[in-house]
Amino acid sequence: MKPSGYALDATFAALADPTxxxxxxxxxxxxxxxTELAAPFAMSQPAISKHLKVLERxxxxxxxxxxxxxxxxxxxxxxxxxxxxxxxxxxxxxANFKRLDAVLQELKNKQKKAVDALLEDVKPxxxxxxxx
Amino acid sequence: MTRPAALQVTTPTDRELMxxxxxxxxxxxxxxALTTPxxxxxxxxxxxxxxxxxxxxxxxxxxxxxxxWQNADGRKMGMGGTFKEIVRPSRIVATEMYEDYxxxxxxxxxxxxxxxxxxxxxxxxxRYASREARDAAIQMGATKGLEAxxxxxxxxxxx
Numbered sequence: 504m505k506p507s508g509y510a511l512d513a514t515f516a517a518l519a520d521p522t523x524x525x526x527x528x529x530x531x532x533x534x535x536x537x538t539e540l541a542a543p544f545a546m547s548q549p550a551i552s553k554h555l556k557v558l559e560r561x562x563x564x565x566x567x568x569x570x571x572x573x574x575x576x577x578x579x580x581x582x583x584x585x586x587x588x589x590x591x592x593x594x595x596x597x598a599n600f601k602r603l604d605a606v607l608q609e610l611k612n613k614q615k616k617a618v619d620a621l622l623e624d625v626k627p628x629x630x631x632x633x634x635x
Numbered sequence: 636m637t638r639p640a641a642l643q644v645t646t647p648t649d650r651e652l653m654x655x656x657x658x659x660x661x662x663x664x665x666x667x668a669l670t671t672p673x674x675x676x677x678x679x680x681x682x683x684x685x686x687x688x689x690x691x692x693x694x695x696x697x698x699x700x701x702x703x704w705q706n707a708d709g710r711k712m713g714m715g716g717t718f719k720e721i722v723r724p725s726r727i728v729a730t731e732m733y734e735d736y737x738x739x740x741x742x743x744x745x746x747x748x749x750x751x752x753x754x755x756x757x758x759x760x761x762r763y764a765s766r767e768a769r770d771a772a773i774q775m776g777a778t779k780g781l782e783a784x785x786x787x788x789x790x791x792x793x794x
Contacts, residue, residue, distance in 0.1 A: 516649035592652070593644040595681050600642060600656050602678035606668050607660040614664075 514585040517561035522546070523554050527563060530577040534567060540575065652761045662748040665755045666724035669746065670694050680704070689713075696721055700729070716741070724748055731761075740764040 517523055526540055541551040555575060558564045562581045567574040643655040658665050668674045672690040680687055681704060689703035701715035713734035720728035727746040743762045748755050 512649060515646045519646060519648050589644050589646070589652075593642055593654075596644070596654055596656075597642045598682075599678055599680065600658075602680065603665075603668055604658065606674055606678050607658055607664060610664050610668065610674075611660055 513561040514563065514581045517557050517563055518585065520554065520557075522551075523558055526551075526554060526558065527577060527582070530564060530575060534574040534576040536572045536574050647760075650763045652763075654757075654759045654761075656757050658755045658757060659753075660755060661753060662724035662750045662755045665748055665757060666727075669727070669757075675702075694718065694721060716744075719743075 518527075522544060525544070529535060529540060529543070537548060537552060537555065540555070541548050544551065555564065558575075559566070563578055564575045565578055567576055641656075643653075645653050645655075647653050660668075668678070670692055672692050675692075676687045676690050679690075679702070685704045685706050687702060687704050689701060691702075692698075692700045694700075696718055698718050699715060700718070701713065703711055703713045705711050714731065715734065716730040716732055718727065718729045720726060725748050727744075729744050729746075730741045731744045732741045741764050743764070745760045745762070747758045747760075749758070750756075
């Protein structure tokens with residue numbers, strides 16, 4: 504399936520909240536009920552339900568069929584599309600920044616040489632030169 | 636974090652993208668490497684095979700910049716914008732807009748440099764102007780045609 508911009512937008516909006524990311528992390532270990540999901544947070548069940556609705560609308564989670572428990576389950580596909588996009592962006596910039604590391608190293612070497620040359624000029628000449 | 640230099644990419648809000656990276660150099664030096672055309676042409680290149688034949692930077696508030704990248708087939712990609720804030724060596728705010736296929740609008744890019752014991756943490760926040768611009772960016776990133784380039788990049792990174 505081709506990723507759509509709007510679907511990704513909903514995914515990123517859903518992922519922007521730390522509570523929702525924690526819920527997803529919990530669901531990555533297996534399905535869980537609303538009560539189970541609310542347990543680790545200092546939040547009311549309705550507040551957790553609100554977060555679950557956002558995650559559901561983004562297609563990140565679904566509800567199980569069991570009438571009583573309605574356990575929530577992680578849907579891996581939208582998450583994979585979002586992280587794939589970030590991963591590509593990250594790779595391009597990592598390559599740029601590795602080249603920038605090399606440029607900075609060269610600037611530091613040049614600066615060190617200039618400082619060394621300056622110090623060589625001002626310091627009193629030793630009787631014996633160790634090098635040269 | 637096991638590697639202090641590792642690049643972090645996060646999405647703090649639905650319209651922002653944030654990159655954080657530590658460089659082993661003082662902020663003034665990093666600032667210069669980010670804003671001096673002769674130095675930028677050596678690292679700001681993107682996928683393998685691309686060069687940066689045009690890099691013009693008028694580094695003052697209200698000043699403009701323009702970059703053009705070119706690949707081996709002669710394909711070109713241009714981008715430009717205006718500087719809104721410049722505080723050497725700690726902060727740059729500039730607008731950014733791609734010239735051809737990116738019609739979604741401008742982004743606002745905030746670059747912050749923070750020194751810690753001689754090293755510099757570089758934080759770049761890209762703020763999309765509208766939902767449409769954000770969608771355009773995501774659609775572009777999802778384009779399958781770019782995959783060959785990324786595969787080559789993968790090889791390079793593993794080499």
